[in-house]
Amino acid sequence: xxxxxxxxxxxxxxxxxxxxxxxxxxxxxxxxxxxxxxxxxxxxxxxxxxxxxxxxxxxxxxxxxxxxxxxxxxxxxxxxxxxxxxxxxxxxxxxxxxxxxxxxxxxxxxxxxxxxxxxxxxxxxxxxxxxxxxxxxxxxxxxxxxxxxxxxxxxxxxxxxxxxxxxxxxxxxxxx
Amino acid sequence: xxxxxxxxxxxxxxxxxxxxxxxxxxxxxxxxxxxxxxxxxxxxxxxxxxxxxxxxxxxxxxxxxxxxxxxxxxxxxxxxxxxxxxxxxxxxxxxxxxxxxxxxxxxxxxxxxxxxxxxxxxxxxxxxxxxxxxxxxxxxxxxxxxxxxxxxxxxxxxxxxxxxxxxxxxxxxxxxxxxxxxxxxxxxxxxxxxxxxxxxxxxxxxxxxxxxxxxxxxxxxxxxxxxxxxxxxxxxxxxxxxxxxxxxxxxxxxxxxxxxxxxxxxxxxxxxxxxxxxxxxxxxxxxx
Numbered sequence: 001x002x003x004x005x006x007x008x009x010x011x012x013x014x015x016x017x018x019x020x021x022x023x024x025x026x027x028x029x030x031x032x033x034x035x036x037x038x039x040x041x042x043x044x045x046x047x048x049x050x051x052x053x054x055x056x057x058x059x060x061x062x063x064x065x066x067x068x069x070x071x072x073x074x075x076x077x078x079x080x081x082x083x084x085x086x087x088x089x090x091x092x093x094x095x096x097x098x099x100x101x102x103x104x105x106x107x108x109x110x111x112x113x114x115x116x117x118x119x120x121x122x123x124x125x126x127x128x129x130x131x132x133x134x135x136x137x138x139x140x141x142x143x144x145x146x147x148x149x150x151x152x153x154x155x156x157x158x159x160x161x162x163x164x165x166x167x168x169x170x171x172x173x174x175x176x
Numbered sequence: 177x178x179x180x181x182x183x184x185x186x187x188x189x190x191x192x193x194x195x196x197x198x199x200x201x202x203x204x205x206x207x208x209x210x211x212x213x214x215x216x217x218x219x220x221x222x223x224x225x226x227x228x229x230x231x232x233x234x235x236x237x238x239x240x241x242x243x244x245x246x247x248x249x250x251x252x253x254x255x256x257x258x259x260x261x262x263x264x265x266x267x268x269x270x271x272x273x274x275x276x277x278x279x280x281x282x283x284x285x286x287x288x289x290x291x292x293x294x295x296x297x298x299x300x301x302x303x304x305x306x307x308x309x310x311x312x313x314x315x316x317x318x319x320x321x322x323x324x325x326x327x328x329x330x331x332x333x334x335x336x337x338x339x340x341x342x343x344x345x346x347x348x349x350x351x352x353x354x355x356x357x358x359x360x361x362x363x364x365x366x367x368x369x370x371x372x373x374x375x376x377x378x379x380x381x382x383x384x385x386x387x388x389x390x391x392x393x394x395x396x397x398x399x400x401x402x403x404x405x406x407x408x409x410x411x412x413x414x415x416x417x418x419x420x421x422x423x424x425x426x427x428x429x430x431x432x433x434x435x436x437x438x439x440x441x442x443x444x445x446x447x448x449x450x451x452x453x454x455x456x457x458x459x460x461x462x463x464x
Contacts, residue, residue, distance in 0.1 A: 015223045018300025018311065019231055032379065037303045064191075071198075072216045074302040074309070076206060076337065076345075079198025081304075083191055090184075121304075128199065 006047065006168075010066050013039045018074060034142045035149045040066050041085055041117060042154045043161075045110040048092045049101055050165035053173065063089040080124040088117030103158060110154055111147065118143055208322075214340040218315070221343030224299040225313050232446065291412045292452035294318055298445050299343070307379075308351025310334075312448055315342045323410060325451040331416035331439030332358075332404060336450065344450075349384060349417070350377045350442050359408030360386065360417055363401045370396060371405065374417065374436070383421050383435035391432065396423045402436050412453050 048059035067085035092113040099105045296314035324336045334348040358374040372388040406413035418436040
């Protein structure tokens with residue numbers, strides 16, 4: 001039962017990502033800004049930092065699985081989220097070896113991972129749709145609002161889950 | 177460490193190969209969902225259905241409050257319109273009867289305007305592309321098929337991109353591209369016919385691009401209503417699309433391009449109607 005806890009939460013986040021857009025104010029929806037909720041990514045980054053030890057890659061595997069889920073449910077191109085989430089979380093995993101786990105460094109690691117992910121996603125969609133948006137407008141309209149909105153989500157999630165994840169990690173290690 | 181490096185590069189390469197395979201697969205099978213995809217979207221859709229109820233309740237509550245402010249003025253206008261409509265109803269009934277009789281005389285059963293409405297609700301929007309895809313809680317079980325037009329009470333909002341058992345994905349007109357154009361005409365009482373194609377969406381102008389192909393007299397005016405036309409063979413005729421905002425010559429000066437403001441509010445879509453056309457639809461499913 002405890003093993004199902006993490007996948008269940010992640011699945012719930014996938015579901016809510018799509019529903020929550022309905023709650024955004026209408027002015028934001030019609031403006032040129034594009035805020036992409038990456039709640040699953042944020043949760044996975046926390047999972048990677050606080051749950052995985054140095055040589056387990058649970059979060060990366062979860063990233064691939066739930067990335068694929070997002071691809072199937074929300075987009076018409078398969079594989080983009082799967083690949084970019086897995087790479088982004090792997091970057092977080094590598095950074096974790098160098099840095100320690102506190103709030104500021106967690107934010108730093110998540111931001112770097114999220115940026116890698118976003119660049120891959122935008123690159124993949126640009127290639128597939130052959131839309132030529134200038135880089136400047138992508139940065140201002142998409143990267144910055146997305147980054148800020150997801151950081152807010154990270155700050156909400158951080159105090160809620162870190163303790164639980166550290167507890168779960170202890171159990172996970174003692175299982176072996 | 178060396179071993180780890182080699183292993184991670186190996187995994188990365190496999191990842192890239194999987195990505196390319198998946199991309200190729202989905203690019204080739206656009207719109208046709210495979211069985212596992214259908215199962216996944218149905219499961220997620222039914223959970224979203226549950227969550228959607230309280231969320232819609234909350235957002236309804238706030239929009240109700242803001243609507244309350246101009247209720248009084250609205251009521252005045254509506255009363256006036258209601259009185260006008262009463263006379264219109266009698267007229268309409270007479271015309272309908274006459275139309276039916278005339279149809280029977282020429283033995284024409286289904287008109288290009290007739291359709292079966294399938295009512296549904298929007299349960300989620302794609303987080304990746306707000307203005308391109310929404311998911312609705314109606315699927316094959318309720319009779320939804322690919323390429324059916326989707327409308328709200330105000331006007332056309334898009335077409336069904338892919339269907340699962342109890343959910344389906346709707347591609348919005350704001351996300352249309354060259355591959356799925358809508359044939360449209362301008363609705364007029366008198367004057368020449370104007371026929372053309374809705375070619376895409378201009379995000380900066382927030383308007384649809386309407387390329388005029390045939391224009392037999394009569395100038396296009398701002399505010400004229402653009403409706404779907406039967407000539408594309410995909411949608412029933414007479415679905416309102418939007419109002420003309422601006423008319424410009426195209427870049428070569430040969431044809432005219434009109435910017436059309438969508439009739440439906442594209443940012444707040446809740447209740448939708450899937451249009452099940454009674455007239456047989458072309459099998460290839462593409463617009464001319």
